[in-house]
Amino acid sequence: MRRPRADSLRNREKLLMAAAAVFRETGGAGTLEAVARRAGVGIGTLYRHFPTREALFEAVYRREIEQLAELSRELSETDDPVAALRRFLHGMVGMVATKKGMIAALAIAIDGTSEIACFSFATLSAAMERLHAPAVASGSMRADVSADDILQTVVGMCLARREEQWEPAVIRLIDVFVDGLKTD
Amino acid sequence: MRRPRADSLRNREKLLMAAAAVFRETGGAGTLEAVARRAGVGIGTLYRHFPTREALFEAVYRREIEQLAELSRELSETDDPVAALRRFLHGMVGMVATKKGMIAALAIAIDGTSEIACFSFATLSAAMERLHAPAVASGSMRADVSADDILQTVVGMCLARREEQWEPAVIRLIDVFVDGLKTD
DNA sequence: TTGAAAGCGGAGGGACCCTCCGTATAATTG
DNA sequence: CAATTATACGGAGGGTCCCTCCGCTTTCAA
Known part of the structure; x- marks a missing residue:
């Protein structure tokens, strides 16, 4: 070889x-x-x-996805797991709002059916899980919503945006959502 | 003429x-x-x-959008405004899951830039507002999240779905979100 | 040095989008 | 019931993009 x-x-x-x-x-x-x-x-x-448009896309944005994974690793060492999760989601939104390519990377991760899109999704999914599992284990977060559910919700919030200055609105929505996730 | x-x-x-x-x-x-x-x-x-693909799409799905508007009108006569809003969102998800075309109609309403997509969005926005305003007015829902925010969140939740049986998961997510929206 | 393995480039076929205009047809008028 | 005219029809054709295929070129191990 x-x-x-x-x-x-x-x-x-x-x-x-x-x-x-x-x-x-x-x-x-x-x-x-x-x-x-x-x-x-x-x-x-x-x-x-x-071989496909998506393959190129993913190769370009793999780094972006990995930055998110990195962020989740850093945050997973925090004491307060719910706060860590919230901060991760905020960071995610920030990156989407800032880095032009991130939104496309996420769209592919969520929508794509290629092997390579699955990898992106798996990476994000694992990043999410890393923060979600401790939060559930600590008893401060409801257990009937999965890490993937949260991931898809947040990506959906970012994708379905029409106005220019959407970041603050989505941050607020995430806070609402996380509030809902907390056990009373 | x-x-x-x-x-x-x-x-x-x-x-x-x-x-x-x-x-x-x-x-x-x-x-x-x-x-x-x-x-x-x-x-x-x-x-x-x-004249455009979107124009055709919208003409086809205008009825679907109007069904949602109709649902919101029916529900707006309920006593419990938060429950009405929740039921509307559930109904929306149900329609998206059932009627093949609805998801496309929503995607256009959210993403489209054509005059006609704006009409769809405006219709949905008004439908949402009809249920949101009373809920906020009654004091049982936080006021810093707009009707459009909710609309876009729910549409996003539906758009960013990869698995087959997504309806129950999204229903649960909506419940979580609405829980977050309630003032303690 | 050399020859095969690996890689390169772009012509070309296919799919789709949309426009344009000669032809056809419905409505109106006398 | 023509004749007239405003409307509408159809599809050829030009443009864009996608992707494949294969003859030519380059690299590198022997």
């Missing part, structure tokens, strides 16, 4: 850079041809590296 | 029937060419009647 050719790695990297730029500018709607052009490679090369 | 030609009205109706069928079968992803073919008219005719 040879190691990958140098030009292959180079092109892969160029494609990721170009895709990040194009997706940022177009809100994820850019054409793959534009990405290939920008990367200075043929369209065929793009498709060889990333 | 003459009245519209008979063939025009006939074709419009045929197109709506065909579109409803095609969208039901494809989950809203069917092509406009397929709709025209099914209706037995030319593609040009379709575009004359419905």
